[in-house]
Amino acid sequence: MEINLISDTVTKPTRAMLDAMMHAKVGDDVFKEDETVNALEEKAARLFGMEAALFFPSGTMANQTGIKLHTNPGDQLICDKYAHVYNYEGGGVSFNSGVSCKLVDGHRGMMTADQVAACINPPDFYHSPLSKLVCIENTTNKGGGACWDFAELKAIKKTCDENDLSYHLDGARLWNALVAKNESPMQYGELFDTISVCLSKGLGCPVGSILLGSEEHIHQAIRIRKIFGGGMRQAGYLAAAGIYALDNNLNRMAEDHRKAKEIEAVLNGLSFINKVEPVETNILIFQLGEGIDDTAFLNELEKLQIKIIGMGQGKLRIVTHLDYTDAMHDRFMSILKSMNIKKASSI
Ligand SMILES: *Cc1c(COP(=O)(O)O)cnc(C)c1O
Numbered sequence: 001m002e003i004n005l006i007s008d009t010v011t012k013p014t015r016a017m018l019d020a021m022m023h024a025k026v027g028d029d030v031f032k033e034d035e036t037v038n039a040l041e042e043k044a045a046r047l048f049g050m051e052a053a054l055f056f057p058s059g060t061m062a063n064q065t066g067i068k069l070h071t072n073p074g075d076q077l078i079c080d081k082y083a084h085v086y087n088y089e090g091g092g093v094s095f096n097s098g099v100s101c102k103l104v105d106g107h108r109g110m111m112t113a114d115q116v117a118a119c120i121n122p123p124d125f126y127h128s129p130l131s132k133l134v135c136i137e138n139t140t141n142k143g144g145g146a147c148w149d150f151a152e153l154k155a156i157k158k159t160c161d162e163n164d165l166s167y168h169l170d171g172a173r174l175w176n177a178l179v180a181k182n183e184s185p186m187q188y189g190e191l192f193d194t195i196s197v198c199l200s201k202g203l204g205c206p207v208g209s210i211l212l213g214s215e216e217h218i219h220q221a222i223r224i225r226k227i228f229g230g231g232m233r234q235a236g237y238l239a240a241a242g243i244y245a246l247d248n249n250l251n252r253m254a255e256d257h258r259k260a261k262e263i264e265a266v267l268n269g270l271s272f273i274n275k276v277e278p279v280e281t282n283i284l285i286f287q288l289g290e291g292i293d294d295t296a297f298l299n300e301l302e303k304l305q306i307k308i309i310g311m312g313q314g315k316l317r318i319v320t321h322l323d324y325t326d327a328m329h330d331r332f333m334s335i336l337k338s339m340n341i342k343k344a345s346s347i
Helices: 015-022 035-048 059-070 092-097 113-119 150-162 174-181 185-191 215-227 236-248 253-268 294-303 326-338
Strands: 052-056 076-080 100-104 131-137 166-171 194-198 209-213 273-276 283-288 309-312 315-319
Touching: 015 236, 035 052, 035 185, 035 209, 035 236, 052 059, 052 215, 052 236, 059 092, 059 131, 059 166, 059 194, 059 209, 059 215, 092 100, 100 113, 113 150, 131 150, 150 166, 150 185, 166 174, 166 185, 174 185, 174 194, 174 253, 209 215, 253 273, 253 283, 253 326, 294 315
Parallel strands: 076 100, 076 131, 131 166, 166 194
Antiparallel strands: 052 209, 194 209, 273 283, 283 315, 309 315
């Protein structure tokens, strides 16, 4: 039995999800004639209390479209140094929108309203890029699945309003935050100008993300998505998976969080592990003890058919998900408990 904990994107659709996909009523979505895509977009917009939504092939494209909507070339966006839009979208911020990022040195991918305020360039000082947009991420990926304090998000919103900045949420794993903190999508819909959410992570769909915003923003977003090459035809087969997932796979994420916390407890008891970042959702980031080789540890796991991933700078990551079963969890936990990795020098 292979145990793949590299990411929550590795899930495959279940029989029930595939059934929903196979029976979808479809049309040409580029002409907005796919009733299943339309239904998913309406469902998502209603869930967040936002005017409109648009289905995307990827979270990257949804974020990049959000950024394009709020900026002009030469402008600057403000985000944490760990932000996905800065680190993991291939430099799309500059490629697609011609904007630069002002990076905040936050905590676990999260920043304060004061830190954001300190990054805003005076609009009349034309030597500096014009600050236009704040992007935040919840949960934070590189920050180890940490969830924001909602009060801080509100404080940043106030800073945005006072300085004429737009506010975009990269909510690839917002679902995890909603479940972990018992928050509602409506709270987020009220606060942000645009929100992207992924269907292909914790929710277990094979493909898809959604961008939420005002009628006007989403109307413009359709054009941008087309320019980015993201106009899809009978996409209802994919959207049906999204509808199924929202109805069936949301609340069960608590189980992924419980398993991640159980792994955290075991890791904390292992002598060769130095530090585990506090687990709040389905991501664990940890570091091995000094002198202990990452690759030796990863190879040892690989031999046992267990896959996890390195994040650079000695950090390793485990992500729990829908396809990580109870049996896999039991096996992984007992393997971890029996592992004994020694310093390279003492072998
Ligand atoms: C996964 C992810 C995305 C979107 O990635 P895609 O692979 O393009 O779907 C965006 N933001 C964060 C924080 C993510 O983890």
